[in-house]
Amino acid sequence: MATTLNIFDNWRKIVADPTRAAAVSGTLKMALFASFSPNQNTYDYYDDCTPGTNEVTGSNYTARGNALASPTWTGPDGSGVLTFDATDPTTWSQHASGFSNARRAVIYYDTGVNSTSTLVAYTDDFGADVGNVAGDLAITLNASGIYTSPR
Numbered sequence: 309m310a311t312t313l314n315i316f317d318n319w320r321k322i323v324a325d326p327t328r329a330a331a332v333s334g335t336l337k338m339a340l341f342a343s344f345s346p347n348q349n350t351y352d353y354y355d356d357c358t359p360g361t362n363e364v365t366g367s368n369y370t371a372r373g374n375a376l377a378s379p380t381w382t383g384p385d386g387s388g389v390l391t392f393d394a395t396d397p398t399t400w401s402q403h404a405s406g407f408s409n410a411r412r413a414v415i416y417y418d419t420g421v422n423s424t425s426t427l428v429a430y431t432d433d434f435g436a437d438v439g440n441v442a443g444d445l446a447i448t449l450n451a452s453g454i455y456t457s458p459r
Contacts, residue, residue, distance in 0.1 A: 311413065311447060313429040315455055318352035322426065323392075323455070332426050334417035338397040338447065339373030340364045340410040346430045354416050354425035366407030368440055372418055374398045376449075393453035399446040400439075408439035413447060415454065429454060 322329050339354075344362045351357065363371065376394035383390040400406070415428040431447075438445060 311431040311434070311449075313415070313431055313450065313454060314348055315429050316346075316351055316427045317349050319426070319428045319455075323457075332417055334419040334425060336376040336379040336394050336415065336428070337373040337418045338376055338413050338415050340369065340400075340407070340413050342409045343411040343433070346412075346414070348430075351427055353423050353427060354414075354418070355422035356427065357414055359422060364407040364410050364439070366440070367403035367405040368401045369407050373414075374400070376415065388458060390457045391453040392455040394449070396449050397447055399444045402440050402443045404441060406440035408441045409437045410434065410439055410445070411437060 322332060339357075339359065341357060341359075341362045342364055344357070346357065357363075359372070365371070374397035376397055379392070379394040381390065381392055385391075411433050413431045415430070417426045417428065419425045
């Protein structure tokens with residue numbers, strides 16, 4: 309399933325400040341959430357998403373989501389475009405006791421502590437509940453990257 313990403317404002321501020329960007333640590337991950345409306349302007353850490361209430365649960369889903377390997381910055385290229393990208397998350401394999409209520413995904417840097425895990429982006433609402441009960445769930449990131457910034 310392909311999806312559109314929205315960048316959290318705090319992440320934009322971090323990217324614009326090399327000192328703050330160098331301080332971001334943790335494992336880049338994608339977690340799945342039931343219906344909720346993230347605040348793009350004010351959310352900055354994973355605890356803002358209230359994972360204890362909103363994150364999906366079920367077989368073949370690990371709390372805090374799946375890793376996005378090889379996060380990389382490239383560019384600026386010849387036309388001045390700077391890109392942040394990573395691999396797609398591992399597929400959530402089908403299981404009869406899986407989850408069936410995911411409505412959006414959140415990308416963040418997981419430090420293991422909700423209040424220090426920096427939010428990066430979130431998807432639009434999927435438009436319907438999705439899950440891994442009837443089949444595998446695979447989410448594909450945009451081929452152009454998680455975040456691109458022109459000159």
